[in-house]
Structures are given as structure tokens and as C-alpha cells.
Amino acid sequence: xxxxxxxxxxxxxxxPNRSQAETAATVAASATATGERRDEAxxxxxxxxxxxxxxxxxxxxxxxxxxxxxxxxxxxDLDPQANLTMSQGIDPDSLEVSMYDVLVHGLPIxxxxxxxxxxxxxxxxxxxxxxIAMSTKIGRERQLAKALKPxxxxxxxxxxxxxxxxxxxxxxxxxxxxxxxxxxxxxxxxMRGLIQLQNTLSMVxxxxxxxxxxxxxxxxxxxxxxxxxxxxxxILEENFGDRVFASRINKTIRFAEAPVKGMSVLKYDxxxxxxxxxxxxxxxxxxxxxx
Numbered sequence: 001x002x003x004x005x006x007x008x009x010x011x012x013x014x015x016p017n018r019s020q021a022e023t024a025a026t027v028a029a030s031a032t033a034t035g036e037r038r039d040e041a042x043x044x045x046x047x048x049x050x051x052x053x054x055x056x057x058x059x060x061x062x063x064x065x066x067x068x069x070x071x072x073x074x075x076x077d078l079d080p081q082a083n084l085t086m087s088q089g090i091d092p093d094s095l096e097v098s099m100y101d102v103l104v105h106g107l108p109i110x111x112x113x114x115x116x117x118x119x120x121x122x123x124x125x126x127x128x129x130x131x132i133a134m135s136t137k138i139g140r141e142r143q144l145a146k147a148l149k150p151x152x153x154x155x156x157x158x159x160x161x162x163x164x165x166x167x168x169x170x171x172x173x174x175x176x177x178x179x180x181x182x183x184x185x186x187x188x189x190x191m192r193g194l195i196q197l198q199n200t201l202s203m204v205x206x207x208x209x210x211x212x213x214x215x216x217x218x219x220x221x222x223x224x225x226x227x228x229x230x231x232x233x234x235i236l237e238e239n240f241g242d243r244v245f246a247s248r249i250n251k252t253i254r255f256a257e258a259p260v261k262g263m264s265v266l267k268y269d270x271x272x273x274x275x276x277x278x279x280x281x282x283x284x285x286x287x288x289x290x291x
Contacts, residue, residue, distance in 0.1 A: 045176070
């Protein structure tokens, strides 16, 4: 899988000119020095009710960047489209059980975990019927939080990829989460939904999960050639201040190519700009956690 030259990080670019081995050695030393291993997993929900904002891309690649540091990561696919599941080379149609069975039938979550670059709690199309099936359950908003309790001590971080809606599956993710990362495509229409998401988070915080906080808003699919993208980032920073991550995820064909091969972009093109961007984001997120 040869990478196109312009996707590499060249000498003299904004990123340091260092090899994959040097990068891995640096992050491994950093992880050891800062004591990032945890007694109980910190849970992140990746949420935006708008689709096509690189939410799944961010979930899987940030998980892979954490795993590069020697951290134990579980990625949960809570989207009936099962894109996270497929992006790790798992065929959702071949699964006998999935997150549907965990949420609706109380199946232990360990039964649906497959080990790839990170551990993946798999989804299938059956999950599309979960919200209706859960609607009559007592404590329906807490089914995922309940399922996670037995495995939280086995991981340092748990990442939840949510569907592009603010329905019961997403509410379950927000109820189970400690923090929320919001990927936002740098376009005006993509940003308008942030107000609705904020309202939903306020409701969840008041009624279901008082500890939940927005970790950050992540500009994604940035086209640095356009004035519009730069203006969109300025609007984000004006309205959300230091909640906007300093990291930027630029648009690249690598994000379409890597899932076809069933792997993260960090494995598919480890020395490329896209991989470097998610390593930078991992460093920023872990740094925020130490504040």
C-alpha cells in the first residue's frame, strides 16, 4: 500500500520530520512518564447529530493513537450503520450477536468484543431496532452504562461512536460518558446543530449524568485551500473559545482508503499527515486530562 507523496509529512512542513519509529518511541516514553494507565476507564462519547463529519473516523483513529501509547482502549460501535465495526475489518453481517443484544437482552458486553487494533464492541443492522425495543424498558437511558460496569476496570479508555441523531442510542452514550468530543465539519450548516447538541447535553447533565462535560470541539475535514473553512474555524473559536481543539483534521483521501483495508489511518499510512494529526490530537486530549 504505497502512499501518495503529497500525503507524507515532508521535511520543513509544519510537522516535525521524524520517522514512525521515533514517533512511537516518543509517545511510549510520554505515556510511561505521565502515568496515563488508569484503574478504571474514562469514557468518551463522540457525538454529532449531523452525519458526514468524520465522527467514526475520529473515534477509530484516536483510539488507535491511544493504543500506540500502550493504553488499553475499547471502541464501542453504537451506530446501526456499523461503520466503526467495518473500519476494523469486521463484517457486521457475519455477527451472531452485537450491541443490540447487549442493550436489549442484557448480554454481557464481552460477548460482542472483537480484538483488532483496539478492542471493538461490534454493531450490526439489528441495532436500528434497538430504540423501539428499549422504549418500554425501565431505566432505558442507562442500559449502556450498566453494561460497561463489569469491563471498566479492564480498560484505560472507552470510546463510544454514536449514530448521527440525538435519539435513545445517543442518550445512552451520553449517560455512560464522562466526556464528549464533538467532531464538526468546517462548514456553516454543520455548525448550526451545535446549539441543539448543547441543549441535549444540558438535559442529560441535569437529569441523567451530572458528571458529563464537553472535552472539546474538533474541526474536521478542513480544506485549507478555502476561505470558508478558515472563516468557519474563526466562528467556532469566537463562540466556543478554548473548547475548540488546537488540532485540525484536514481533508484527505486516506480517510476513505483506510477503512476499505479494515484498518486505521495510523496503520494504513503511519508516516502520513492524517496519522500525524490524530497523534497530535491524542497528545492534546491526554494533556487536557492532566489539567
